[in-house]
Amino acid sequence: MTGGNMAALEATFYEVLGIEPGATLAEIKSAYGHQLKHFRERINAQDRPDPALLDRVHEAFSTLGDPLARQAYDASLNPEPAPVVIETAPPAPPSIPAAPATPAADADEIHEENFSFTGDGGEYFRIWIVNLLLSIVTLGIYSAWAKVRREQYFHRNLLLDGSGFDYHGLPIPILKGRIVAFLLLVGLSTAQNISPLLYGVALLLLLPVVPWLAVKAFRFRAHNTSYRGLRFSFHGTYRQALTVFIGYGLLAMITFWLAFPLFYRQLRKFVLDNTRFGSTPFECAVTIGAIYRIFLFPALIMLLLMVGLIIVVISAFAGRENPLLMMLLGAAFMLIPLLLISIQALLVPYVQARTANAVWNSTSLGPHAFISRLPIGGYIGLTVVNWLAIIGTLGLFIPWARVRVARYRAEHLAIAVSGSLDDFLAAEATAASALGDETAEMFDLDIGL
Known part of the structure; x- marks a missing residue:
């Protein structure tokens, strides 16, 4: 830590925010927003500040923004002089019953902390266009570095309680994962061109590899994500992944996707239930009934579309000698791409919004519960x-x-904090330091795009 950082950490809360001791609440809020903007500009300029400084700014705002806490803090800055003791003590005053102590704030009081995203489209466009051009010029090799830049931008601009997340992934492990995925695809394509039997054998041999790759990818992503310097971790096993991806995945296929909601629910639980923040695990309690209700409406729409397509095909065969009918059927077939785009633009966000609400509203992190209010229509x-x-x-x-x-x-995601979020983070940081890094394994593979 530099001398400037040490001085900032030793400064008073007023000096940290750059305001006078007599500042109003509006001035405190304005100064706090200015400091957060300054930190964000430094992060975007790849000049990452010391996380302790951001925590100091947040602590200053939390204290000075609370009238009672500010009064106590001001008193600690200017302690009253000790009373002068005289030799002859005055007569003792009559005994007065002590006033009942004001009860302290309930340590388990629940309050909401909202997430926010401070990124800007024009700002991200400059990152995106450079990533795109360099990935094209290098025939996709730069895509691993592009992913790191993209993930860092979106992580660092996602804020909770004034602090941003961070992404620590390195390009080389990502590139290695993509090379593995590319080689597997080339192998499958080659087998398919040689013979259908060889292609089937290659698919069977690949099935046990998929869960292994998934576990490696989940571990890589969790291990390289942090909040206030404390990292996430993933503890799912290969056996669990095999059950989800092969067991429930094949079940969804052989039931003509009727069991897909069951597969989706097991997949979300597998990821969330095996993820930890520090030493505290996430827990997802979403029910299978809630997921099936979400997929029911899209399934009915797709069923009607399939029935309509079958009717069109049958009509085409039955009326192939009628020029007018064939013209109408041709126009109907030309509308299929537009229909697919409509499904992508309407049904997919419908499912995404409803599943996000269902999953997050059933997920907790220790004593803290997540709240998702994503409007479906919006x-x-x-x-x-x-x-x-x-x-x-x-x-x-x-x-x-x-x-x-x-x-x-x-904007529509929050966490219902039980007690103090700062106390929870401090306890997790202490636990993480005491336990050491459980994830000592080198997470050197990521197949995510």
């Missing part, structure tokens, strides 16, 4: 506008679309 509208803008700009609107989605989802 999220569908956001997706439709993004799609139209992306099509209208030939893809150039993609960075703005991603930022808009990240901001919208963050």
